[in-house]
Amino acid sequence: MTNPVTKDRRHFEDLTVGEVIELGRITVTKEMIIEFASEFDPFPFHLDEAAAKASLLGGLASSGWQTGGLSLRLLVDAFLSKIASAGGLGFTDLKWKAPVMADDTIGGTVTIAELRRSATHKQWGIVTLDFDIRNQKDKQVMSLRLNNLVDTRSPETLA
């Protein structure tokens, strides 16, 4: 039951615990912060520069969920679009460590922490990915652990 769309991509068996994926980088502009927050996280410190300056953060900061979404996008571009990904299951231990301010550039690494076969669905494995997201000063801004399904090669090749 190999998926014809993804058959030439790396599958579960081609991944290795400890592999480090270098993410690209993205600069978070004032406009991006305001647009995202208007839809998902409408607080003054994400929407209004004057209010943001008066807040604890001292300036316009991105929604933590935007930092999460942008980090996902960096992982899709660097990794998930190149493997036979079958979708996310969920994640654990997301921590926002420091704010992402307007004009900060974020990037970082994602490390393969665990690989295990699905107990119930032989066609899938589960790859556990640890995100280490940092700003341009190499300060960590977010960490999280994502569980993602990956197609295995055809069940016939299983030992």
Next chain:
Amino acid sequence: MTNPVTKDRRHFEDLTVGEVIELGRITVTKEMIIEFASEFDPFPFHLDEAAAKASLLGGLASSGWQTGGLSLRLLVDAFLSKIASAGGLGFTDLKWKAPVMADDTIGGTVTIAELRRSATHKQWGIVTLDFDIRNQKDKQVMSLRLNNLVDTRSPETLA
């Protein structure tokens, strides 16, 4: 050090473990799914109806991160904008239980699971919130536990 913007809102001391917040509801359209996925989660099953029909999900499904963002927005409108929220710390145990398909309507409840004072910052408490997000058929599509900072009343009122 009461924040003048939020002094009339409910503070940490006004919250109760077990309180259930009823969220509003939002319908996730095809256009919303494609727009979000184009920016954050560009996979065929989020972007292309024909590819989505051929996938495991059998139709266009929203990015799980979009379900998260929309649930946050429902919580902001129903609760976080009405308390002296000082921002999110992170969350644990996010699970995508079932896909959210185009034209599904999501809503649900958020329950106050824990309340504790910050050990290091007397001006803050931490409220732990359990999300139970369901579709129009009352099927759970996502759960997660969020930790959020809330201002306490002035330190002078502490026991």
